[in-house]
Structure formats: C-alpha cells, structure tokens
Amino acid sequence: MVVxxxxxxxxxxxxxxxxxxxTALTGSLSGCSGGRADAxxxxxxxxxxxxxxxxxxxxxGTSKTRTSMEMATGGTRVTxxxxxxxxxxxxxxxxxxxxxxxxxxxxxxRPITELLAPGALYMKNRGAGVPADKWVRIDTxxxxxxxxxxxxxxxxxxxAELLRGAREVRYVGQLDxxxxxxxxxxxTTDIARAARAASPxxxxxxxxxxxxxxxxxxxxxxxLDDEGRLRKVRHRFSYLNQGRxxxxxxxxxxxxxxxxxxxxxxxxxxxxxxxxxx
Numbered sequence: 679m680v681v682x683x684x685x686x687x688x689x690x691x692x693x694x695x696x697x698x699x700x701t702a703l704t705g706s707l708s709g710c711s712g713g714r715a716d717a718x719x720x721x722x723x724x725x726x727x728x729x730x731x732x733x734x735x736x737x738x739g740t741s742k743t744r745t746s747m748e749m750a751t752g753g754t755r756v757t758x759x760x761x762x763x764x765x766x767x768x769x770x771x772x773x774x775x776x777x778x779x780x781x782x783x784x785x786x787x788r789p790i791t792e793l794l795a796p797g798a799l800y801m802k803n804r805g806a807g808v809p810a811d812k813w814v815r816i817d818t819x820x821x822x823x824x825x826x827x828x829x830x831x832x833x834x835x836x837x838a839e840l841l842r843g844a845r846e847v848r849y850v851g852q853l854d855x856x857x858x859x860x861x862x863x864x865x866t867t868d869i870a871r872a873a874r875a876a877s878p879x880x881x882x883x884x885x886x887x888x889x890x891x892x893x894x895x896x897x898x899x900x901x902l903d904d905e906g907r908l909r910k911v912r913h914r915f916s917y918l919n920q921g922r923x924x925x926x927x928x929x930x931x932x933x934x935x936x937x938x939x940x941x942x943x944x945x946x947x948x949x950x951x952x953x954x955x956x
Contacts, residue, residue: 742934822890843872
C-alpha cells in the first residue's frame with residue numbers, strides 16, 4: 679500500500695516529540711456493523727462497517743491493548759511498544775510505553791507510564807529534566823498531530839474514531855488473529871471528516887490533527903471480529919521532519935474485552951510545571 683505523505687503546517691515537529699530521545703536515536707542509528715450487503719461477497723457494506731467500529735467498542739466497554747509505533751527515516755527503523763488497558767466509554771486508559779534501545783544495545787530510558795484521557799496525555803518517567811515522581815500533562819488538542827504520533831502510542835479511542843472518516847474501503851477476506859476469526863478491511867480515512875464525526879471526547883484532538891497535517895488521507899488496515907469489535911487497526915502516517923521524510927506505522931491491538939480498567943489522574947501538585955529540556 680502506498681503511504682501518503684503529510685507536511686505539518688506551521689513548521690516541523692520532532693518524531694514522537696513527547697517520547698524523549700526517539701528522534702535523536704533515529705539519527706544516531708542512521709549515522710454495530712450493518713448496512714447494505716455487498717452483492718459480490720455477501721458482507722455488510724464495508725465502509726459503514728468500518729465507520730461504526732468506534733461505536734461498537736463503546737458498547738463493548740473495556741479491553742486490554744497492545745500498541746506499536748514503527749518509525750523509519752534514512753533507512754533506519756525503530757519501534758516503540760506499549761501495553762495496558764482502555765475504557766472506551768470513559769475514554770481513559772493506562773499504558774506502559776517501552777522505548778527502543780540505543781546503538782550499543784543498552785536501555786536508554788525507563789518505561790514511560792502514560793495515562794490517556796479526553797484532551798490530555800499524562801506521562802511519568804518522561805526524562806528531559808522532569809523529576810521521576812512527577813507527571814507531565816500535555817493538552818492533545820494543541821498538538822499538531824492530535825497525539826496520533828506524539829505519545830509513541832496512538833490513543834486507542836483516537837485510532838478507532840479515526841476510522842469514522844473511512845472511504846474507499848474494500849473487504850479483503852477472513853483470517854485468524856490470535857485464535858479469533860476476523861474480517862480484514864483496507865482503505866483510506868480522512869482526518870478532517872473523522873474529526874467532524876468523532877465523539878466529543880476525541881473531537882478536539884482529531885480536529886487539531888486535521889489542521890496539522892497538510893494531507894488528511896491516511897491508509898489503514900482494520901480487522902473486526904464477528905461482533906463488529908475492532909481487534910486490530912494499522913494506520914500509516916508520513917510527514918517531513920527537519921527536511922527528512924519520516925514514515926510511521928501505528929498498530930493497535932485490542933483483546934480481553936471486559937477487563938477492569940482503573941485510571942486515577944494525577945493531582946495538580948503531582949504535575950510538573952517547570953521547564954522541560956528539548
């Protein structure tokens with residue numbers, strides 16, 4: 679699939695800027711469902727099915743999640759991985775994000791704890807001069823990518839809601855995904871259209887992304903189970919950063935539906951208000 683290129687308006691943004699050192703590392707290494715049935719396949723209308731994925735997840739409630747974000751530039755590829763739980767009704771979640779190793783193979787950073795909430799991303803063990811016992815709060819509605827890339831893990835709700843702008847969707851076929859039968863759909867989603875159709879909790883972040891990317895088209899592969907629940911989605915972003923093209927593939931896996939999710943947002947005194955090193 680061809681990856682669409684996006685140029686961020688108003689200047690460049692460091693790759694996964696909220697995840698300390700990833701851009702530097704890269705440079706160093708370079709050194710529910712429904713609708714009309716398809717007459718050919720008998721499947722429900724693929725575009726409507728994919729657009730409804732976030733609504734089905736809200737009904738499902740909660741799940742476990744694994745994420746990965748692959749970044750490639752100058753022939754070098756790095757991967758950031760996350761794991762945790764998410765509540766699709768409250769739009770809150772908790773992830774442990776593991777950064778890649780440095781060129782010598784030693785771990786550069788401790789795992790980062792991320793709390794996801796409507797319009798906000800909280801990060802602990804961020805580094806960059808932030809005390810270990812403090813959180814950093816980022817307003818995702820001010821990010822030029824709406825936190826689709828910045829946090830090193832796309833918010834699961836945003837990943838699903840981004841499909842509300844799906845177009846040119848085709849049904850690929852069925853396959854087995856970790857023991858679950860899923861239907862595979864492929865297409866392109868429009869960030870601006872998704873923002874307009876998104877739930878209020880996610881709309882601000884996606885609206886910011888729609889303004890930040892010069893090209894709204896994002897290719898995707900989505901995998902839904904027999905109940906219409908999104909089990910896996912892979913989005914492909916690409917943009918220019920400091921004169922280099924950076925390709926990003928963000929993958930979100932969802933499983934363990936019904937898992938209890940407990941997220942307690944930090945108190946004001948636990949949020950770092952000082953200067954964060956570049």
